[in-house]
Amino acid sequence: MISMATQSPKSPAPPKAPVFKPDDASGGDAVVLERRPQKTKPPQMFQVVLLNDDYTPMEFVVVVIQEFFNKDRETATQIMLKIHLDGKGVCGVFSKDVASTKVDQVTEAARKNGHPLQCVCEPIE
Numbered sequence: 001m002i003s004m005a006t007q008s009p010k011s012p013a014p015p016k017a018p019v020f021k022p023d024d025a026s027g028g029d030a031v032v033l034e035r036r037p038q039k040t041k042p043p044q045m046f047q048v049v050l051l052n053d054d055y056t057p058m059e060f061v062v063v064v065i066q067e068f069f070n071k072d073r074e075t076a077t078q079i080m081l082k083i084h085l086d087g088k089g090v091c092g093v094f095s096k097d098v099a100s101t102k103v104d105q106v107t108e109a110a111r112k113n114g115h116p117l118q119c120v121c122e123p124i125e
Helices: 058-069 073-086 096-112
Strands: 045-051 088-095 118-123
Touching (some): 045 058, 045 096, 058 088, 058 096
């Protein structure tokens, strides 16, 4: 047997918000909160470094620096000579994501052309 309810179901009453009353007119127990501005730090930067090896042609390194780091030929040649003489050279400074992308691009280009060129990113302190 199916029976129908004669009254609609009642929904529970919504909870009441707490009411705050000061203890006295002077607000003796009142607490005042000050908003302090949050200081955000700029993101940590990373430098992309090419490492010297005895097999990668200097001209290829210059082309890589020009193509992936947007340097003119003269600047790219100077960076290449620094890599050759010092063992490593900084090609650019970027945020972490951009630096790791640059490393991947350079490494992929070197492998496609059969060169063992090493590229790493290092945090700047």
